[in-house]
Amino acid sequence: MNASAGPSSRFSQSEMTFGLSMMFLSVILSPVIDIFSKLAAATVPPAEVTAARFILQSLFALPFMALKSQWGSWSLRRSGVHAIRAGVLTLSMISFVTTLQVMEVADAIAIFFVEPMMLTILSSIFLKETIGWRRYTACAVGFFGAMLIIQPSFTEVGPVALLPVVTAFCIAVYAMITRVVSHSEGAWSMQFQTGIWGTLLCLMLLTLGHGTGSPILDPVAPDLVAMIHLLGVGVSAAITGILSVHAYRAAPASTLAPLQYFEIVSATILGWLIFGDFPDTIKWLGIVIIIASGLYILWRERRFASKPVSDTSGDAFTP
Secondary structure, eight states, rough: OOOTTTHHHTTTTHHHHHHHHHHHHHHHHHHHHHHHHHHHTTTTTHHHHHHHHHHHHHHHHHHHHHHOOGGOOOOOHHHHHHHHHHHHHHHHHHHHHHHTTTTTTTHHHHHTTTTTHHHHHHHHHHHHHOOOOOHHHHHHHHHHHHHHHHHHHHHHHHHGGGGGHHHHHHHHHHHHHHHHHHSOOOHHHHHHHHHHHHHHHHHHHHHTTSOOOTTTOOOOOOHHHHHHHHHHHHHHHHHHHHHHHHHHHHHOOOHHHHGHHHHHHHHHHHHHHHOOOOOHHHHHHHHHHHHHHHHHHHHHHHHOOOOTTTTTTTTOOOO
């Protein structure tokens, strides 16, 4: 039997259709998080934006965790793992929101999509997954596409253009850890505990940054408009997270994964409508190369593995 047919055979056609629909809604709504983050970051430091997102997403996850009776999966050892996950996730979010302060949403998201390529390489090193030369080549081509976007962006905004790469690396590490712990713990418990640890870490950073004048860490009292933007960050993140959890329950990750690239399309449209930003020809070439490389990697994973390295088990925290 073809290896790629295995996971799909566990799902009915109606489940597959529902899962695909939920995932499509999740990815086209995901850039709304970044739109609100960019608006909020105009007056609120990125660490504070990140803290607001953690708090609101955790509050949304709380009733689902209670309904699923996932309290019993807590342990000191697992809390330590979630603290590590929250640490890399906090760094990724702060880096990405800092990028959004000065960079176009579509460009930042497109560069971030080198994450599946980084995850492929990290999984081959640390999880001992077999990766052939074709996927390594696709990773190299994808990084070349990212450079086509980074180079003009670096000229425009400086080293901050590299922060989406930092975000991608952190999310790749986060996803790799998630793969290990997801076999013994529920998605809502993982999301809630990560949110709690992320909130604590952000509050620590904001305390350390208080009065320093740091544009990233020094907290401010948000005005009404900023509070609405922060609420938009948390609510949109919670909604897309819930949609993705339902999607991963109804359809295999290998089937859902290609839909994630619709996020770039949605981000481009929203960025153009709200901020008047639109990628130039060189950036579009880079976007196309990244998408093509990512889809090829996903296809190879689906063909030769029952669970792709890019599967994060429906965990809802993404930048």
